[in-house]
Amino acid sequence: MPTVPTRPRPLPLLALAALLALSACGKPPEKADGAAAKPAPAASSLAVTVTPPQVLSWPMQLTANGAIAPWQEVIIGAEVGGLRIDSLKADVGDWVKRGDVLAQFDDATLLAEENRLVAALASAKATLEQATADAARATKVGQSGALSAQQLDQYRIAKLTAQANVASAEAQLQTARIKLRQSRIVAADDGFVSSRSALLGQVPSAGTELFRLVRQGHIEWRAELDSRQLAQAKPGLKAVLTLPDGQVVEGLVRLVSPTLNADTSRGIVYVRLPLESPARAGMYASGQVELTPSNAITVPDTAIVLRDGRSYVYLLQDDMKVRQQQVSLGRRRDGRVEITSPLDPQARIVTSGGAFLSDGMPVRMADDGKAAK
Incomplete structure (x- = not known):
């Protein structure tokens, strides 16, 4: 029986695709015009600004x-009791001067009492005038012997009693006028009102706090x-x-x-x-x-980086890489902070972008790569 020749088997499609891919790997990609494409540029480094430490004279x-x-504080209270607050003329936060009226009591009763005592004083003065005239006449008559010594003493004592009554009436009138003045609550000194407990219509007892002032502000x-x-x-x-x-x-x-x-x-x-x-x-x-x-070595507070509870600064090296250095901080003032740990006075301190840096990371200057002076 004659032998039938075998046909070569076709390559699988997957193997053919693999061969095509391998043949293309050695050729650079071409643009539409046939020119080879350039490789993508490397990512640019972070731009930073630097400054040297400054020695400043700072107070301890x-x-x-x-x-x-x-x-x-000045506490202003009621000096008379049993009177109703008729008006309030100051509130919290108001600036007042010494003698300014803060509140006013209803003083109708005190005015009536003052008028009564004025009349009583006038009556006492009239009695004194009569007693003085009687005593003067008795003295003249007594020189002739028509009056006994006892009668002369009576006229003299009546005059003294009238004088005492006048003095008493004057004192009572003065007391009434003092109470009348006390019906006006006034500021004891310059200042602003820090609190007010007085209420319209209130009848406080003597000694009750009504206002409080911050003296002279x-x-x-x-x-x-x-x-x-x-x-x-x-x-x-x-x-x-x-x-x-x-x-x-x-x-x-x-x-x-x-x-x-x-x-x-x-x-x-x-x-x-x-x-x-x-x-x-x-x-x-x-x-x-x-x-x-005293002198302090200072850097801008923006140069301080806090990590894990510690403070660091980044120093720019000659190879345009940064080096991390742990520092101890002291006083703060005017946007700067004192470095109490050793720090090279010629160091170039990175003042911005420190939170995005790591030790040994390459950087470039923010002024187009020019070296720091």
């Missing part, structure tokens, strides 16, 4: 916390210091405190407490604040009392 500081309170920061810090504080030193909303206020030390609190072992430094400051009584603030200045 005593860090403290404390409340802001009035320098002195002065408030102060009562900074708490320990015994070591308190020994360094003196009147006249400058203090800088930061309010809860971030505003900064400057003041002067007015008084240093001579004693320490038995419970906290801390003393108070009283810092007077300016009248126009945004500070308000009742705030709690932190700040510093400034002592004698």
Whole structure:
């Protein structure tokens, strides 16, 4: 039987595709015009700005916390009782001057009493005038012997009694007029009203607090210091405190407490604040009392990078790579921070973009790659 010749089997489609792919790997991709495409450029490095450390003269500081309170408060209360408040003329926050009327009591009863005592005084003076005239006539008649010594004494005593009645009536009238003045509640000093408990129509008893003033508008920061810090504080030193909303206020030390609190072992430094400051009584603030200045190696606070609870700066090397260095921080002032750990004074400190850097990372200067001076 004759042998039938076998036909060659066709290559599988997948093998054919693989061969075509391998043949294309060695050729660069071509553009539409037949030219070879260029490789993609490498990603550009991060642009940074650098600055050298600066040595500045900064004052030594005593860090403290404390409340802001009035320098002195004036409590204004009712001096007479049993009268109704007829009108109110001041409210919380109003600036008042010494003698300004804050409230007025209904004084109709006191006016009537004053009128009665005026009449009583006039009657007493008339009685005194008559007694004086009788005593003068009795003295003339007595010289002739027509009146006995006892009768002369009676006229003299009647005159003295009339004089005493006049003095008593005058004192009673003066008391009534004092009460009448006290029916007007007035400011005892210049200042602004910090509280008002008086109510229209109220009938307070004598001694009831109606208003409270911050005397002359002065408030102060009562900074708490320990015994070591308190020994360094003196009147006249400058203090800088930061309010809860971030505003900064400057003041002067007015008084240093001579004693320490038995419970906290801390003393108070009283810092007077300016009248126009945004500070308000009742705030709690932190700040510093400034002592004698000293030199500080400083960098911008934007150069500090916080990681894992530690502070770092990045130094730009000659090969345009950055090196991470851990630092210790000290005082802060005017957007700069003191470096208390050793730092090369010629170092180039990266001031921006530090949060995106890592040790040994290449960078370029923000001014088109020019070297830092």
